[in-house]
Amino acid sequence: MSEPILALKGVTKSFGPIEVLHGVDFALRPGEVHALIGENGAGKSTTMKILAGYLSQTRGEIILDGKPIEFTGSDQVEDLGIIMIHQEFNLAEHLSVDQNVFLGRELKRGWRLDHRAMRTRTAELMSRLESRADPATPVSEISVPEKQMVEIAKALSRQARVLIMDEPTAVLTERETEVLFRQVERLRDEGVAILYTSHKLGEVKRIADRVTVLRDGIMVRSDLIDDVTEDDMATAMVGRELSDLYPPKSDRGAEPILEVSNVSVRGVVENASLTLHRGEVLGIGGLVGSGRTELAEAIAGLRPRTGTVMLKGQPLAAGQVAQAMKAGLVYLTEDRKGAGLLLEKSLRENLTLPLLKDFGRPLIDRKREEAALDRAIEDFAIKVPARNMAVGDLSGGNQQKLLLAKTLLSDPDVVIIDEPTRGIDIGTKQQVYNLIADLAAGGRSIIVISSEMPELIGLASRVVVMHAGRVAGELAGDAVTENGIVRLAMGMEQSGKENAA
Amino acid sequence: MSAESISNTGAARARKVDLRVIGPLVALVVLILIGVMLNPNFLSYSNVTNVLARSAFIGIIAIGMTFVITAGGLDLSVGSMAAFVAGLMIMAMNWLSVSMGDSVVVILLGIVLALGAGLAAGFINGILITRAGIEAFILTLGTMGIYRSLITWLADGGTLSLGSGLSSLYSPVYYGGILGLSWPIIVFALLAILGEIVMRHTAFGRHCAAIGSNEKVARYSSVHVQRVKLATYVLLGLSVGIAVVMYVPRLGSASATTGLLWELEAIAAVIIGGTLLKGGFGRVWGTVVGVLILSLISNLLNLTDFVSPYLNGAIQGVVIILAVVLQRNSGPAR
Ligand SMILES: Nc1ncnc2c1ncn2[C@@H]1O[C@H](COP(=O)(O)OP(=O)(O)OP(=O)(O)O)[C@@H](O)[C@H]1O
Ligand SMILES: [Mg+2]
Numbered sequence: 001m002s003e004p005i006l007a008l009k010g011v012t013k014s015f016g017p018i019e020v021l022h023g024v025d026f027a028l029r030p031g032e033v034h035a036l037i038g039e040n041g042a043g044k045s046t047t048m049k050i051l052a053g054y055l056s057q058t059r060g061e062i063i064l065d066g067k068p069i070e071f072t073g074s075d076q077v078e079d080l081g082i083i084m085i086h087q088e089f090n091l092a093e094h095l096s097v098d099q100n101v102f103l104g105r106e107l108k109r110g111w112r113l114d115h116r117a118m119r120t121r122t123a124e125l126m127s128r129l130e131s132r133a134d135p136a137t138p139v140s141e142i143s144v145p146e147k148q149m150v151e152i153a154k155a156l157s158r159q160a161r162v163l164i165m166d167e168p169t170a171v172l173t174e175r176e177t178e179v180l181f182r183q184v185e186r187l188r189d190e191g192v193a194i195l196y197t198s199h200k201l202g203e204v205k206r207i208a209d210r211v212t213v214l215r216d217g218i219m220v221r222s223d224l225i226d227d228v229t230e231d232d233m234a235t236a237m238v239g240r241e242l243s244d245l246y247p248p249k250s251d252r253g254a255e256p257i258l259e260v261s262n263v264s265v266r267g268v269v270e271n272a273s274l275t276l277h278r279g280e281v282l283g284i285g286g287l288v289g290s291g292r293t294e295l296a297e298a299i300a301g302l303r304p305r306t307g308t309v310m311l312k313g314q315p316l317a318a319g320q321v322a323q324a325m326k327a328g329l330v331y332l333t334e335d336r337k338g339a340g341l342l343l344e345k346s347l348r349e350n351l352t353l354p355l356l357k358d359f360g361r362p363l364i365d366r367k368r369e370e371a372a373l374d375r376a377i378e379d380f381a382i383k384v385p386a387r388n389m390a391v392g393d394l395s396g397g398n399q400q401k402l403l404l405a406k407t408l409l410s411d412p413d414v415v416i417i418d419e420p421t422r423g424i425d426i427g428t429k430q431q432v433y434n435l436i437a438d439l440a441a442g443g444r445s446i447i448v449i450s451s452e453m454p455e456l457i458g459l460a461s462r463v464v465v466m467h468a469g470r471v472a473g474e475l476a477g478d479a480v481t482e483n484g485i486v487r488l489a490m491g492m493e494q495s496g497k498e499n500a501a
Numbered sequence: 502m503s504a505e506s507i508s509n510t511g512a513a514r515a516r517k518v519d520l521r522v523i524g525p526l527v528a529l530v531v532l533i534l535i536g537v538m539l540n541p542n543f544l545s546y547s548n549v550t551n552v553l554a555r556s557a558f559i560g561i562i563a564i565g566m567t568f569v570i571t572a573g574g575l576d577l578s579v580g581s582m583a584a585f586v587a588g589l590m591i592m593a594m595n596w597l598s599v600s601m602g603d604s605v606v607v608i609l610l611g612i613v614l615a616l617g618a619g620l621a622a623g624f625i626n627g628i629l630i631t632r633a634g635i636e637a638f639i640l641t642l643g644t645m646g647i648y649r650s651l652i653t654w655l656a657d658g659g660t661l662s663l664g665s666g667l668s669s670l671y672s673p674v675y676y677g678g679i680l681g682l683s684w685p686i687i688v689f690a691l692l693a694i695l696g697e698i699v700m701r702h703t704a705f706g707r708h709c710a711a712i713g714s715n716e717k718v719a720r721y722s723s724v725h726v727q728r729v730k731l732a733t734y735v736l737l738g739l740s741v742g743i744a745v746v747m748y749v750p751r752l753g754s755a756s757a758t759t760g761l762l763w764e765l766e767a768i769a770a771v772i773i774g775g776t777l778l779k780g781g782f783g784r785v786w787g788t789v790v791g792v793l794i795l796s797l798i799s800n801l802l803n804l805t806d807f808v809s810p811y812l813n814g815a816i817q818g819v820v821i822i823l824a825v826v827l828q829r830n831s832g833p834a835r
Contacts, residue, residue: 302721322723331721339721342714344781353711354722356704363702406722 002029003066005193006051006082006162011060013046015393018385020046021217023060028162028193033184035204036197038214038237039425040397041383044197045087047214048164051195052084053077081161085151085168087396087423088337091139098122098135101154125153130179132289144171144335145288152180163187165196167396169203170423171334173288173451181207199397199425200452201230213237238427245430246458247437252280257445258329258414260299263307268294270469271307276414276445281436283460284449285485291469292449293334296416300324300331311414325354328413332403334422334449340403343392347384348373350391351406376405381431397424404432415439416447421455433459453482467491524827525774525790528820532797539805550683552793552800554675557685558744560792563767564696564785565740568733570771571700571783573713574630576734577641579741580763581648582622586745587755588652590615591661603666615749616742622648623738627731645764653757660756668753675750685747692740696785709733713780769817770795773824794820
């Protein structure tokens with residue numbers, strides 16, 4: 001086996017009085033894809049940031065090519081060929097895609113920027129990633145998965161010896177993930193050492209050569225991928241056996257609660273109609289960019305739309321979020337950082353934001369807020385090192401749990417959840433699935449938008465599939481299969497229109 | 502970003518936030534100590550009330566400004582708005598006194614008009630920013646010029662003066678008071694307390710901070726973003742009206758130079774007090790401390806012959822820059 005390029009020896013990390021990594025040993029080898037897995041808050045991102053010089057360790061050593069090294073700054077780290085893609089995006093929203101890809105390393109001709117070369121290079125990289133994002137569009141205007149592709153393009157454009165990716169696939173569909181993995185395999189064959197983390201264990205099994213499990217800041221095992229099964233990994237992560245991931249589906253009532261007819265959003269959704277019944281879990285499938293999120297946002301009053309939305313027999317006005325919430329319909333965004341949470345505010349302030357009026361008028365009752373936070377922490381098993389910390393310092397998965405708690409605070413009748421388990425670990429996933437099932441059993445109705453096929457199949461009794469802004473079809477009962485969803489999502493019935501969006 | 506700057510977050514942050522909380526207070530105490538050392542009269546009753554009364558106008562405006570800035574906005578027009586409203590008020594009262602005599606009713610009508618005009622001016626700023634989507638900086642730069650030019654025009658380049666009968670009837674509002682405190686001080690104190698409560702303990706204050714922090718998150722959290730932003734400008738306009746009501750009885754006049762640079766002093770006071778210029782976090786008590794710091798500096802320079810009072814602006818400038826530097830080093834990392 002080849003010598004490690006980059007390694008950690010006895011590394012610990014404390015944030016203030018709290019130690020989150022307890023003596024981690026870890027080695028990355030050239031030409032090897034190494035997966036780091038663990039529950040939310042286990043310390044994966046922290047480990048990766050230390051490896052890439054974004055955080056300094058409290059104790060222990062970082063070893064590069066056999067010699068201990070002190071990182072002094074991101075320039076030096078990049079010059080050493082260590083590239084990291086963060087869990088949260090690091091993109092300049094107002095700059096265009098190509099400007100982002102070459103940010104800090106702009107191509108020049110003489111003293112002038114060589115715009116054309118950067119644009120062509122970016123277009124090349126993006127097409128290698130099979131992304132349709134135009135290099136000239138500002139990043140603020142592209143979708144979340146496209147942003148991820150931009151991050152990946154940025155990393156690919158540099159000469160990497162070590163590529164570290166923190167949950168790169170969390171926001172990608174299976175198809176996009178496959179595209180990414182082909183690039184990963186190419187880099188591996190070129191001898192790059194790759195470290196990556198994901199909560200999708202099937203995917204880990206597919207791409208990784210070696211897997212290391214982190215639990216509560218301690219490395220519990222590290223094996224060649226062929227020596228472990230997905231179940232082994234899950235058990236090692238959670239520290240207990242996991243039973244069935246998906247709860248049994250409950251029967252839905254016959255009474256329609258939400259009727260969406262002929263909803264259009266300029267340029268993205270065309271004449272979409274669907275019906276949701278009381279106690280039902282309805283899935284919406286489709287490729288990213290097929291208009292799923294836009295449709296959901298239009299229903300929830302977050303986007304201008306035409307067409308009608310009837311909730312419990314009453315029409316919902318377009319563009320009125322607060323009214324929709326009051327009427328009992330809420331939407332959980334897929335864009336946690338951009339639209340979901342105030343990262344520099346406390347958990348309490350985030351949790352109660354949509355519903356402040358219910359926490360005392362005119363003065364907010366702090367005690368009631370604290371009590372609500374206690375309940376949320378308990379119900380959603382949020383791991384909070386310090387209660388008054390900024391939400392941005394929570395691990396990604398725990399942010400997602402807080403977002404769930406925040407969205408469900410108003411005790412809505414209809415919940416539209418966009419990517420419910422993005423970035424959360426398998427143990428918590430199970431909790432979220434149970435929660436969804438419980439909500440449905442309690443007479444609530446849920447729409448789940450997901451790019452994870454097994455999730456749609458496991459949760460929903462009926463799946464509406466979108467393609468290029470239209471509802472391509474609907475599957476129910478035993479017809480809800482991966483194959484069925486994919487056929488509709490790819491627009492097999494209306495072939496030739498795939499590029500319309 | 503260097504490893505150093507990132508590790509500055511988290512628990513280290515908690516300690517630094519404390520420093521930021523007490524920073525302006527420490528500066529205020531230091532200033533007072535210096536004042537006492539340089540001039541024994543500094544803490545005399547007459548000097549203290551003098552400083553407070555003079556702070557009151559900027560202070561009242563700065564309280565309104567705190568909400569605007571916290572919600573991610575800005576208003577450069579408040580100084581000339583104050584001059585314009587003062588001019589309107591004086592002209593209206595003079596005109597009314599012709600038919601109604603120098604009566605309290607005329608003064609009350611004048612007050613109502615000033616408050617109404619402030620409210621309306623704030624509403625115009627707010628509606629254009631929220632509905633027409635004009636950048637706050639640009640829009641209020643425009644209205645700043647408009648009001649300044651309107652008052653110059655109304656006064657025909659000179660001064661608008663309140664009739665002497667009305668003036669003496671109205672002057673107790675500035676010079677009078679109860680319990681040894683003049684009305685401007687009392688109004689300033691009451692508004693400060695009210696503002697602090699609204700900012701910290703009501704949904705409105707929380708919504709302002711949420712919008713300034715991330716407007717999209719606020720919108721997705723069903724906060725009425727446009728409505729709240731509009732309200733901040735209307736409140737600021739109203740506080741300008743209140744400041745004018747307190748200011749007019751002081752000199753009984755308004756001219757093209759009335760309220761000159763008040764907007765900058767108000768914004769400076771807000772920032773010195775620890776409110777983030779980019780929005781997302783604001784505190785009214787900090788603004789009060791900021792106002793006091795600024796007026797103490799000029800008072801000190803006037804009381805001592807240590808440094809020329811002409812350097813007042815320079816020293817205030819240094820304080821403002823220091824405050825912002827302090828904020829940057831310890832503010833939440835974004
Ligand atoms: N700056 C910080 N200040 C305080 N605590 C922090 C900070 N950054 C991370 N933590 C804490 O360290 C722990 C490990 O976080 P980390 O982000 O490494 O988890 P993770 O394994 O990546 O989880 P996830 O799967 O949710 O992304 C968490 O409990 C987190 O709250
Ligand atoms: Mg993480």
